[in-house]
Amino acid sequence: MFLSSYSVILAAACGANAQLVNPNNDTFGNVFNFWTKTTDGWDLTRGNATNAITLPLPFPKSRVTIQPASSALVIIDMQNFFLHPDLNGDPRGRAVIPTTIDMIHAFRANDMKVIWTNWGLTEFDLMSMPPSFINGFSSDGTSSTSFGSDMGTIQGNISVGRKLMRGSRNAQPFGDLFDEQVGGVANGTDFYFNKNRLSGMWGASTPMQTFLQDNLITTLFFGGVNIDQCVWGTLLDSYYKGYDVILVDDVSATTSPASATGMVDFNAQLNGWRANSTNILPALT
Known part of the structure; x- marks a missing residue:
């Protein structure tokens, strides 16, 4: 049978x-996952035009029509470790927070999900972490200051916990983003996923990918830090797995040279789309 x-x-x-x-x-894909080419862009709704929204994204791929119920904003690594000034966080990352919050509110208002994926390690993650990653996150060139090491205190007596460990203060979203994330998760509009590599979509499957599959989400908008590292890694793995990928430049930042951002921008518009919040927010509000 x-x-x-x-x-x-x-x-x-x-x-x-x-x-x-x-x-x-003018149709690309298969019965389960397809785009339809239009006269001035692409229809990504996969046949479900209910409450569809058209976004005037920049040339060369131009306008895209999305299905809100299958779209999500992915915010990557906007954590104290990378942004807090007392932890040598990057001011360029802090500068995109107001626009990021505007995007969060607009997505929620259109019943589009907001996804947070941040470093949040467990003891098992430490046991299985490759040497290249341990070296990359060392503060002084020794393994004793890498993942899981005690980062001490800031502002006199505030403990920031062990480096990028799940539940530590340094691994929490920074500033107003923390309240946005906690409130959004409590209200059921936002969803939080820990990760143990640069990419939140690394591996055969991740909690974030399982959530996307269970909720039939196919179109992803990306922002966060660093644009050429964890943002790029998550976007690229999502592209490999068949998701629509849209990089939002003005809610992303990096400490790397401008050439690194240039590489990401060039390839992102080949793999999917590049945009700014100014291309997206008017259509959502």
């Missing part, structure tokens, strides 16, 4: 897929 049922499903899928191939060749 299983084989018979499988054959019926496969035949139905093949029949539906055949309908996606049209004389104008």
